[in-house]
Amino acid sequence: MSGRPDVIVVGGGIWGASTALHLVRRSPGLRVLVLERGPTLACETTSQAAGQIGQLRANPLMVKAVGRTLALLETFAATTGHDPGFVRSGSLHVATTAERMAAFRRTVEGVRRLGVAAEEVDLVRAHELVPRLNTAALAGAVFVPGDGYVDAPRCARAYAAAAADAGVEFRTGCEVKALRTEGGRAHGVDMAAGPLDGGVVVVTGGPWTARLLAGLGHAVPAVPIRLQQLRTVPDPGLPAHHPVVRIPDASCYLRPEAGGYLYGYIDPHPLAVDVGAAARGVRTADIAVDEPLMAEARGRLAGVFPSLGSLAVDHYRQGMVTCTPDANYVLGPAPGVAGLFVATGCSAMGIAGSAAVGAWLAELVLDGRSTDDLSPFDPGRFGARAADCDWLVAESRRVYANYYSLAAGGTTYGGRA
Numbered sequence: 017m018s019g020r021p022d023v024i025v026v027g028g029g030i031w032g033a034s035t036a037l038h039l040v041r042r043s044p045g046l047r048v049l050v051l052e053r054g055p056t057l058a059c060e061t062t063s064q065a066a067g068q069i070g071q072l073r074a075n076p077l078m079v080k081a082v083g084r085t086l087a088l089l090e091t092f093a094a095t096t097g098h099d100p101g102f103v104r105s106g107s108l109h110v111a112t113t114a115e116r117m118a119a120f121r122r123t124v125e126g127v128r129r130l131g132v133a134a135e136e137v138d139l140v141r142a143h144e145l146v147p148r149l150n151t152a153a154l155a156g157a158v159f160v161p162g163d164g165y166v167d168a169p170r171c172a173r174a175y176a177a178a179a180a181d182a183g184v185e186f187r188t189g190c191e192v193k194a195l196r197t198e199g200g201r202a203h204g205v206d207m208a209a210g211p212l213d214g215g216v217v218v219v220t221g222g223p224w225t226a227r228l229l230a231g232l233g234h235a236v237p238a239v240p241i242r243l244q245q246l247r248t249v250p251d252p253g254l255p256a257h258h259p260v261v262r263i264p265d266a267s268c269y270l271r272p273e274a275g276g277y278l279y280g281y282i283d284p285h286p287l288a289v290d291v292g293a294a295a296r297g298v299r300t301a302d303i304a305v306d307e308p309l310m311a312e313a314r315g316r317l318a319g320v321f322p323s324l325g326s327l328a329v330d331h332y333r334q335g336m337v338t339c340t341p342d343a344n345y346v347l348g349p350a351p352g353v354a355g356l357f358v359a360t361g362c363s364a365m366g367i368a369g370s371a372a373v374g375a376w377l378a379e380l381v382l383d384g385r386s387t388d389d390l391s392p393f394d395p396g397r398f399g400a401r402a403a404d405c406d407w408l409v410a411e412s413r414r415v416y417a418n419y420y421s422l423a424a425g426g427t428t429y430g431g432r433a
């Protein structure tokens with residue numbers, strides 16, 4: 017790119033790629049530069065994700081965000097020539113207790129009011145949809161036909177390729193060391209090679225966002241928490257695709273991948289990660305596998321998926337999801353610094369909301385406001401409490417541990433019901 021970029025995006029994960037894409041779609045000719053520290057785009061959190069995009073959410077803003085992502089992905093390959101690996105599989109939510117089933121009904125009622133197709137199905141239908149399911153262990157099920165999943169890093173690269181077609185420049189191997197400000201306004205970044213000027217700076221640095229903002233004295237209210245999943249060896253006869261299965265009573269999700277099962281576990285005693293603990297900073301590849309924890313997950317799934325029992329582990333995948341004390345994203349202008357925007361706190365829903373995140377940031381950067389009320393995501397919403405590390409970690413762990421908890425409005429699904 018010759019000349020000064022209008023917008024510098026720091027971080028080339030799925031949020032950075034989506035932001036760049038939406039910026040140039042809304043403002044053709046805008047000079048957007050994305051700086052990624054790693055050797056390739058989407059090499060950190062995004063590379064580990066299951067990529068599931070589900071509409072059963074307690075928070076109406078998140079239901080809308082997920083709907084925008086599904087709408088974008090439906091036609092993405094055909095309209096851009098870049099395939100995000102989207103599968104419209106639907107999702108099946110299974111209850112092992114009557115109490116859970118009652119909560120599902122409340123959640124379904126809530127999302128149907130927002131226009132999402134979701135229906136209770138009988139156990140014969142549930143078995144047709146997911147043949148290995150032991151329906152004798154179930155109290156009921158709900159099917160959401162419009163849900164799906166992507167190959168998450170492929171999706172991020174597809175967003176990036178479409179953005180590059182429209183003129184965005186992506187530079188990998190470029191670590192931003194500090195954000196440059198003057199007179200309360202952002203005006204660029206510092207890299208090892210020297211300073212780089214830019215009109216507006218957007219930080220989509222995933223678990224490392226707080227470190228960059230700390231240099232400006234701003235506490236970002238998001239805590240990296242370990243999330244683990246694994247894939248089994250192939251199970252002969254398992255269909256290539258079936259609906260994503262959510263088993264909240266086991267705190268697990270599961271779907272087919274590469275002939276085996278991919279399943280993940282929302283740990284009830286979550287591990288918060290201090291990304292500054294190592295001198296060079298803790299990276300996704302440094303997160304150690306916790307085999308006993310994943311064995312615990314398998315035990316919890318055994319009643320519902322007995323066929324899992326005999327399958328060896330093919331490989332583990334793990335990373336850090338950034339969690340917040342209220343399960344809402346952190347997205348908006350950084351308090352006290354004009355021209356600086358931040359987006360993190362994905363709350364394990366960053367792929368699902370990726371299109372909306374990019375669209376919202378593009379609106380904020382270009383128009384100074386969004387068509388949606390984004391106050392629940394305001395980076396400054398916790399005030400001085402965000403600087404209280406003990407409080408932040410304790411609350412974020414509590415919210416993550418309750419990802420699938422039962423609440424008055426239904427199952428929380430990472431939000432508040």
Ligand SMILES: Cc1cc2nc3c(=O)[nH]c(=O)nc-3n(C[C@H](O)[C@H](O)[C@H](O)COP(=O)(O)OP(=O)(O)OC[C@H]3O[C@@H](n4cnc5c(N)ncnc54)[C@H](O)[C@@H]3O)c2cc1C
Binds near residue numbers: 030243245336368369
């Ligand atoms: C095991 C697992 C399963 C998951 N499953 C799902 C799922 O099914 N559905 C879903 O919606 N979400 C899921 N998630 C969450 C999802 O992966 C995240 O929400 C999403 O990837 C966040 O994207 P991001 O761009 O914010 O972060 P990242 O992908 O981490 O990208 C941030 C980028 O910023 C770069 N960066 C940081 N600091 C700097 C710097 N100083 N200079 C330059 N570059 C920098 C990093 O190198 C990184 O590439 C899962 C996560 C995990 C770990």
